[in-house]
Amino acid sequence: MIPSGKDLLSLDHEYDVIVAGAGPGGLTLSCFLGKRGFRVLLVDPRESMSPLGRGELIQPLGLGILEDLGLLGPLLLQEHVRYDQFHFFGFDRKPLMTSSYQGKGLTYDWALSVEPYLQDSLMWKMLESLPSVTLFPGGRYLSHETRDNGVYVQIEKRGGVQTIQGKVLVGDDGRDSRLRKNLALPGVVKEYKDSYVSWSFEIPENLSLESPASDMSARYYLGPGEIFFLFATSSRKRFFLYMLKDRKIDEFVSRGNSDFLKRVDQCIPGLGDVLISAGFPGVSALKEWVIQKVDLEQWAKDYAVVIGDAAHATNPHVAQGRNQAMEDGRLLASHLETALSNPSTSLLDELRKFENIRITKTKALHHLADEMCFVWNSDNPLIVWGREQVFRGISKTPSLNRKIVRTIAGEDFLPLSLFDRINAFLKGLMQ
Ligand SMILES: Cc1cc2nc3c(=O)[nH]c(=O)nc-3n(C[C@H](O)[C@H](O)[C@H](O)COP(=O)(O)OP(=O)(O)OC[C@H]3O[C@@H](n4cnc5c(N)ncnc54)[C@H](O)[C@@H]3O)c2cc1C
Incomplete structure (x- = not known):
């Protein structure tokens, strides 16, 4: 402006x-x-x-609106990354689910990650x-x-x-x-009871983009009471969001930089070093997002x-x-x-x-x-265990995967029923 x-x-x-x-x-x-x-x-x-210090996802719903205005083409000329897959892991790096936009009958089978x-x-x-x-x-x-x-x-x-x-x-x-x-x-x-900190950074030219620590995939890591997302907005630009359970920012800061870098390294080996090379400003300098309902x-x-x-x-x-x-x-x-x-x-x-x-x-x-917050943000071991089974079960059940993707894409509203969840839980358990 x-x-x-x-x-x-x-x-x-x-x-x-x-x-x-x-x-x-x-x-x-x-x-x-x-x-x-x-x-x-x-x-x-x-x-x-x-x-803002973070990117956002424009879902197929938003892409269609931009297209109606004649602005999707011009936006695609700006820095962006198209995602057609989102990967979910535990904090122990065990894969939980991959959610793909392809083959789901969406108007656009990708979402845009952009500043x-x-x-x-x-x-x-x-x-x-x-x-x-x-x-x-x-x-x-x-x-x-x-x-x-x-x-x-x-x-x-x-x-x-x-x-x-x-x-x-x-x-x-x-x-x-x-x-x-x-x-x-x-x-x-x-206010929601948990907040996030975020940071946008650029991977220096001297680092290769081949390693898992610097590739462009969209990744969510869910641990007990812990969530870390890493997305790209260009070939070298990345942003992450890290959840602060119960908004305990003072505790987070007092644990220091090395504790945080160890946590992210546990998710993506080598990411701590990438953050340092990109000029990580330290945990106390990260922007906190208090989320309102x-x-x-x-x-x-x-x-x-x-x-x-x-x-x-x-x-x-x-x-x-x-x-x-x-x-x-x-x-x-x-x-x-x-x-x-x-x-x-x-x-x-x-x-x-x-x-x-x-x-x-x-x-x-x-x-x-609200339901996602209850399940994803939980540190209750039973809920964490149950959610992991459900994620794995969804991954193996194309009809459930389709419901989730079409809902998040904004093109439909198809939340999972109780039957769907039990079905996914049992499938995950049998893996
Ligand atoms: C951490 C985080 C991640 C997010 N990720 C995503 C995502 O991936 N995808 C997604 O779709 N959404 C995401 N969101 C949500 C998204 O940012 C907001 O929902 C969206 O920006 C809301 O848009 P809005 O049109 O309500 O206007 P806002 O973005 O809320 O803007 C409000 C405007 O009003 C102006 N204003 C304030 N007071 C006055 C006044 N008195 N008079 C005139 N103007 C005023 C402000 O200056 C501002 O420009 C995320 C939000 C957060 C916090």
């Missing part, structure tokens, strides 16, 4: 849609509406989009080229008032405040959403609605937050188009329809994410 230098007085007084927050949901919504010629104001306090700002910057660039869209970096949604003819939104920039009128106000303002608080929307907002009973009130993490922040185990935020943006754009282009259609009805569809879907994902 390039500082626009625009001040509040340069804004028009009326827009069709005011979007607070340029996360993937707000960007997607603005792109679809802007392409259809609606007058959109997109406001975000950020002045630039920069690397999120690359996608967001492309969307921002598209918006800059759309004449009906006004971008307002450095601006922040403060509050709003509903009247018969729409919403009056107070936007702040550098201490100044301006009131702008819109037919609808959309909050894609993240997990701590101000709009959600102002609307007092009912639902659960809480937002599970609302209502997303829309009058002419305002929340989307993305503001409405349904979930655990990264399902690798869906960005993808579902984009799906919110795409679907909301189509409901708003219906309402804004047909005077006989009620805007409030369209918002309600959107909310109903999306609440059902995201609640199901929350259920899945």
Whole structure:
């Protein structure tokens, strides 16, 4: 995002849609509406989009949305890695499961691992080229008032405040959403009890990419109360996430660098040395991600609605937050188009329809994410043993593998039934 230098007085007084927050949901919504010629104001306090210190997975659901916008091709010209397989191991390196996207009837039989700002910057660039869209970096949604003819939104920039009128106000303002608080929307907002630390690094040119410590495969390691993921975002760029059980960051830091490097070496021999060569900054410098759960009973009130993490922040185990935020943006754009282009259609009805569809879907994902956290994050030896049998059993049962992959890809929702789990458990046990 390039500082626009625009001040509040340069804004028009009326827009069709005011979007607070340029996360993937707000960007997607603005792109679809802007392409259809609606007058959109997109406001975000950020002045630039920069690397987060981790990559993210764009699932087939998100890839399809990017394709609809004509942005998948341009994104594939940026640094990225395509994954069609994800490998799961125990901390003792014993293989648990390989989950392959191929042959599952998906629109795309791969997911993209990419630094999120690359996608967001492309969307921002598209918006800059759309004449009906006004971008307002450095601006922040403060509050709003509903009247018969729409919403009056107070936007702040550098201490100044301006009131702008819109037919609808959309909050894609993240997990701590101000709009959600102002609307007092009912639902659960809480922190998950385990957090993650992450680091992005580049493997130095003098190290070969042939060794298991530096190859590009996507790997998850699950131990008792311990999880380590390692993914690539280019041939030499990698990022990892390491779970902190019960968010015990002080204990993690006090155990020191050598303990952590030993842990990762146990998963991938030689990785500790690769991290050191790449300039490992030490455990105390790793970024901690506290994960929030937002599970609302209502997303829309009058002419305002929340989307993305503001409405349904979930655990990264399902690798869906960005993808579902984009799906919110795409679907909301189509409901708003219906309402804004047909005077006989009620805007409030369209918002309600959107909310109903999306609440059902995201609640199901929350259920899945909570269950995954319970099983994956556990340090209970019985659960750990049981989960290992289930993983192995799934690996040997193509129909179960298919259900999991189609769900994580975002193209279906096919959670495993109790029967599926017992079946997988018994198959794993018999191995
Ligand atoms: C460790 C980790 C790993 C993850 N991995 C994945 C993954 O692999 N795949 C995946 O799909 N998802 C993943 N996610 C989830 C994903 O990052 C989020 O779900 C996604 O970014 C949410 O998008 P959003 O559209 O809600 O906007 P957000 O990304 O939450 O952005 C909100 C925007 O609102 C702006 N804002 C804040 N306040 C205001 C205000 N008052 N006015 C205007 N604007 C405001 C902010 O500046 C920001 O730009 C991961 C999350 C974590 C923590």
